[in-house]
Amino acid sequence: MRIGILGTGIVGQTLAEALDTGGHEVVVGTRDPAATLAKTEPDMYGRPAFRVWQEAHPDVGLGAFSEAAAHGEFLINATNGAASLDALRAAGEENLAGKVLLDTANPLDFSKGMPPSLFVCNTDSLAERIQAEFPGARVVKSLNTMTASVMVDPRGLGDGDHTVFVSGNDAEARGSVKELLRELGWTDILDLGDVSTARGAEMVLPIWVSIMGALGSPRSNIKIVR
Ligand SMILES: NC(=O)c1ccc[n+]([C@@H]2O[C@H](COP(=O)([O-])OP(=O)(O)OC[C@H]3O[C@@H](n4cnc5c(N)ncnc54)[C@H](OP(=O)(O)O)[C@@H]3O)[C@@H](O)[C@H]2O)c1
Numbered sequence: 001m002r003i004g005i006l007g008t009g010i011v012g013q014t015l016a017e018a019l020d021t022g023g024h025e026v027v028v029g030t031r032d033p034a035a036t037l038a039k040t041e042p043d044m045y046g047r048p049a050f051r052v053w054q055e056a057h058p059d060v061g062l063g064a065f066s067e068a069a070a071h072g073e074f075l076i077n078a079t080n081g082a083a084s085l086d087a088l089r090a091a092g093e094e095n096l097a098g099k100v101l102l103d104t105a106n107p108l109d110f111s112k113g114m115p116p117s118l119f120v121c122n123t124d125s126l127a128e129r130i131q132a133e134f135p136g137a138r139v140v141k142s143l144n145t146m147t148a149s150v151m152v153d154p155r156g157l158g159d160g161d162h163t164v165f166v167s168g169n170d171a172e173a174r175g176s177v178k179e180l181l182r183e184l185g186w187t188d189i190l191d192l193g194d195v196s197t198a199r200g201a202e203m204v205l206p207i208w209v210s211i212m213g214a215l216g217s218p219r220s221n222i223k224i225v226r
């Protein structure tokens with residue numbers, strides 16, 4: 001499948017690697033491909049520059065947000081939550097229309113330092129804001145509740161015995177996302193229903209941040225026992 005991933009960060013890179021390895025044709029989107037390729041230094045977390053990463057993944061393309069979105073039959077939003085609407089505007093409504101848009105972004109607000117708060121919650125969510133601004137896109141929130149390495153290798157943590165949530169208005173789009181999740185190794189996929197259920201999935205983040213602090217590691221996940 002042709003997949004467009006909006007976002008060059010660790011989530012974009014990690015999903016791109018897994019989906020490329022899985023045989024998909026992946027193009028990653030960025031604001032300015034030349035500027036992204038010009039960076040050679042690791043980021044503030046010590047993660048390698050996109051250029052260094054891409055040298056090890058030569059089959060993965062890089063383009064402007066609009067090029068990645070035009071390429072994909074299936075799209076993934078892996079941009080900074082505060083910038084997701086801008087990134088999707090740059091991708092172009094016409095390139096989103098009719099396509100599944102798997103939204104992994106979180107509405108984190110770091111403006112008051114750590115821990116971050118949520119800039120939208122309770123009665124609204126980032127996924128709903130995206131769906132409202134781009135009614136032609138088939139938005140499905142998922143994979144936002146665990147760290148990038150667990151997204152693509154659930155079995156590497158507790159033998160995969162933990163849960164991933166799915167929220168979106170379009171049942172067929174939720175089905176496409178579930179299929180991709182199964183490809184990545186997920187077995188406990190909990191379909192929460194329409195896109196408003198993304199409020200809860202995004203509000204997991206404050207406790208997720210606390211759990212990461214308590215464990216001293218981002219590698220944990222929620223298991224829904226039932
Ligand atoms: N890190 C994790 O393990 C993890 C886990 C679950 C969910 N998430 C969520 O996944 C998303 C991606 O996280 P990340 O850590 O990989 O990367 P990130 O640093 O949050 O986001 C990087 C991407 O956001 C784009 N961006 C930043 N500012 C922008 C702006 N003003 N306008 C347009 N685009 C802008 C960047 O564009 P350029 O390419 O042009 O620089 C880049 O592609 C976030 O929403 C995060 O909350 C992360």
